[in-house]
Amino acid sequence: MTTHRLDARRLLCPMPVIRTQNKVAELAPGDRLEVLCTDPGAKADIPAWCRINGHRVIEIRERGNEIVLLIEVGDGA
């Protein structure tokens, strides 16, 4: 299991979702991706995208203006 990181700070929705989607496409099931963003919209949009596409949000943390989402890549089903 590898944890990858994605810096999506200062991007506005839906860009953080698009970047997450494109990054996840390169990863293997079971891999983890930590997405760092600042648009509060991402707190709703990235989990919604994950639910739809069969990935799991393990954790959402906030520190100041920054939001960190930890995602586990699903098997694409």
Add this chain to the structure above:
Amino acid sequence: MGFAAGPIGGFPVFTSEVFMSRQRKAVALISGGLDSMLAARLIQEQGIHVEGINFFTGFCVEGHTHAIRKKDQSRPKRNNALWVAEQLGIKLHIIDVVEEYKDVLLNPKHGYGANMNPCLDCKGFMVRKAHEWMQENDFDFIITGEVVGQRPMSQRKDTMPVVARESGAEDRLLRPLCAKLLPPTLPEREGWVDREKLLDISGRSRKRQMELARQFGIQDYAQPAGGCCFLTDETYSRRLVDLWQARNERDYQLDDVMLLKVGRHIRPNPRFKLIVGREEGENRFLEGYRKQFIHLHPESHTGPLVLLDGQPDEEDLELAARITARFSKGRNAPRVTVAVTDRDGETRRLEVPPLPAHELPESWYV
């Protein structure tokens, strides 16, 4: 492309015969609105595997703008395209087309609608992208939520074939909501979908769509006024044209497109324009752009962050400071101290009398 994609070699022909009854797959253009949602739902009902595709042009009404203004932050934010996909239980692929879309907006073959919306070219572009995606992902056809006669430009009976033709999708483009009013497409002729179960909706009335939503138990759907993007908005379009005129060049970056959605835009003369944050959420948003612009901020009183776009001279800077002061808490004070920071991060302070209301004409607002 290798021979796998072509008809030569015999192999694909052979497989398609063996798997005659394989499940057909459709890619649905999902805007986040009701019509495309219903179209996808109708095709799902027919046992077709549906996945959604959504294009981000930069001008979409979705997402960001809700996040910008603070007063909206209490309301739940959602991306409607994602919401629709989740309701339908389908995957959604969001495609960044910001760069490619420039050519659509700057050089539309079929011109613009009431504002800067190049709807016909835009639809053709999106269906073409969906068609490419369809081929790459081995899907069979494309569906959209278009309705004959609903929109003055792109959804007229005579322009709908234009979209099918220019996109290259031809008869693999199916519009389930009005299919019965159009010639049968490949999915109908091949019996992948039952034409009888498709609809014949036309015109601008939303009645039948709302009825259908009720039947499907769909509630709480988004109802955007006008169109699916900011280009149908009059103020937005005016700001875009103003930007092009001022820069003497019809071009834009994603940042420009975003900034046109935010704040008050005030242009006292062709040399510069000010973007004035209207409240905390917008100020915070504008802060993200401080390094790219000259920016102003009142120091002696609370007030907005103001970005200056253009090439101001000394007098312009003073006027910009006076306008900034006008939108601060010190608007009635004799003098306000305004910090002016240039792109290199160098700050100087101007002490100025706030510009009185009558010296800020309505015509400066873009």
